[in-house]
Amino acid sequence: METDDYLPFEPMPTSIKECQKQVSVILRGMPRGRPVDSPLLRWLARWSPKIGPQIEIDYFTIEDNWNHGYVTIAHLPDGTAIDFTYRHPVADFYRYNKTGLVESRAAHYERRLKKAMRFAITDQIAAWRGAHGGHKGVVVDHAWPRTFDVLCDRFRLVLAAQDRYGDAWERFIGEDVSLEAAYIWLTDGGPENRYMNVITSRAVLAQWLAFHADHARLRWIPSITNSVIADRDPRLHGYNDLGAGTPVP
Structure with a gap:
């Protein structure tokens, strides 16, 4: 599933916080504990500092995180599972489009x-x-x-x-x-x-x-x-x- 030209909203929200809010609403509505896939999830993974565009992903799951909401997990073909948030990918997407930079690995x-x-x-x-x-x-x-x-x-x-x-x-x-x-x-x-x-x-x-x-x-x-x-x-x-x-x- 290609996400290079994908954008989750048209038009995109003008602020990072508003985009994060809208993304959160969509993720909360996804089923828990079973394989899911969507362009939105792959877009988030593509901009995630923990994953990026080079890592192949088989599918995703959305898991309840005790009493702390939920967590998104990317499952790789080799069985590796990487949990990641939606906030940092959204922030890095907006940062890149404004400055051409994303958060450094050191930061x-x-x-x-x-x-x-x-x-x-x-x-x-x-x-x-x-x-x-x-x-x-x-x-x-x-x-x-x-x-x-x-x-x-x-x-x-x-x-x-x-x-x-x-x-x-x-x-x-x-x-x-x-x-x-x-x-x-x-x-x-x-x-x-x-x-x-x-x-x-x-x-x-x-x-x-x-x-x-x-x-x-x-x-x-x-x-x-x-x-x-x-x-x-x-x-x-x-x-x-x-x-x-x-x-x-």
Whole structure:
């Protein structure tokens, strides 16, 4: 089934979000758990950073994803199954038509890795929530300066230092400016992991969980405050009274 000239709508929506919304409506109406095929699904796979136009696809399935909606899965002739979302292909299609570029492999990997690392600490966040009941309008925040992104980047640097210097890594991690963040291998999580990407190495996963438990400081903050400060120093936005954060239990 050729999709080079295919477009899912005529005319195409003017915005990425509107196109994603319309695509989602169609996917939600497709049957669950049995082989399906359509030009729309092949168009999405063609623009997916996980699949692309070169991979041959036999058929698709739409699977319920626990209580998290649904997931689209491409089944290859060799039996390989690749889960993918509709959001990123739609965004890349619009990005390409506007700039001639799509998301780089490096940027795609970084985004996948951060999601996998965040998914890995779900139980720790849930335990902290249970121990520190919040209220409506607040969200869990990694207290600055140990933001989630900072912890992820530091952990990858620790892995790189350990690989190079072994047990003496702490002596050199601050001195060796040539150290680069370690590459962490990811695997499609499958239904048992709600189709989220997961860290492949059990040893690295265990080390990340221990690192996060040791270094993360969580706090409740208003969701509107969280959206303003993001990963930045709260003081830059006039928030001088935020709590310092509570260790993960």
